[in-house]
Amino acid sequence: MIDDDPLGPLDPDFAANFVRDMRRPPCQLYLISPLDVGGDFPDRLVRALDAGAVAAFQLRVKDIDQHEAARLAEPLQRLCADREVAFIVNDSVSLAKRLGADGVHLGQGDGDPREARAILGPDLQIGVTCHDSRHLAMEAGDAGADYVAFGAFYPTTTKEVQHHPEPIILSWWSALFELPSVAIGGITPGNASPLIAAGADFLAVSNAVWDGDEAAAVQAFAAVLAGKGRAG
Numbered sequence: 001m002i003d004d005d006p007l008g009p010l011d012p013d014f015a016a017n018f019v020r021d022m023r024r025p026p027c028q029l030y031l032i033s034p035l036d037v038g039g040d041f042p043d044r045l046v047r048a049l050d051a052g053a054v055a056a057f058q059l060r061v062k063d064i065d066q067h068e069a070a071r072l073a074e075p076l077q078r079l080c081a082d083r084e085v086a087f088i089v090n091d092s093v094s095l096a097k098r099l100g101a102d103g104v105h106l107g108q109g110d111g112d113p114r115e116a117r118a119i120l121g122p123d124l125q126i127g128v129t130c131h132d133s134r135h136l137a138m139e140a141g142d143a144g145a146d147y148v149a150f151g152a153f154y155p156t157t158t159k160e161v162q163h164h165p166e167p168i169i170l171s172w173w174s175a176l177f178e179l180p181s182v183a184i185g186g187i188t189p190g191n192a193s194p195l196i197a198a199g200a201d202f203l204a205v206s207n208a209v210w211d212g213d214e215a216a217a218v219q220a221f222a223a224v225l226a227g228k229g230r231a232g
Helices: 012-017 041-051 066-082 093-099 113-120 134-142 168-176 193-198 214-225
Strands: 028-032 056-059 086-090 103-106 125-129 147-151 181-184 202-205
Touching: 012 168, 028 214, 041 066, 041 214, 056 066, 066 086, 066 093, 086 093, 086 125, 093 103, 093 113, 103 113, 113 125, 125 134, 134 147, 134 168, 147 168, 147 202, 168 181, 168 193, 193 214, 202 214
Parallel strands: 028 056, 028 202, 056 086, 086 103, 103 125, 125 147, 147 181, 181 202
Antiparallel strands: none
8 A cells, every 4th residue: 555655645635636747758558478478479469569559568487597588588579679669578687688678677676776777788778666655666766767667556467466556656756757657467458547547657568468369458458548448
């Protein structure tokens, strides 16, 4: 809960009075891979990326060695590069460096953004998971992160979560900081609208795309992001 943040609770009126700064780019889609990216997954990624605008794709694989991760990553990275979609590696600075990825996403236990910057150089994107904490987000920004991620906003089976922020944290961040925010956790076309309205710069989604028809899901998200979809 946000009340656990060292900065204390946010004023509920803040969300009611929030207006997104129109100088910020519109909210965009950020795909996160399923754990299994072998088999026909490259074909599925093509269908997803060709179905609508996608800003970034994050490779999230677990419990395999770096050589195998690199082998699986390389065709996916080429597909993203061909479509000018940023290719982000989850957790591993060393894998991101090995691949020449566009960026790395760090959890709270995955190392300091300053150390990642020293290894990866000035041009790679560094994202940091900040759960429901404004304090952690400000620390990440001070450490040189390129974006901060808040969540999980909704129930999710992608990973075990203990932090459940309210959308108001996105409004607060958007109003005070230029650094982009990513909303994550159980987001679907049916429940995304409140997060967009609250000021999220990116929607990070996984199961909502890969658990069914990936092209139809990306098209549905595109409609919501364009303000033509359904609220939930």
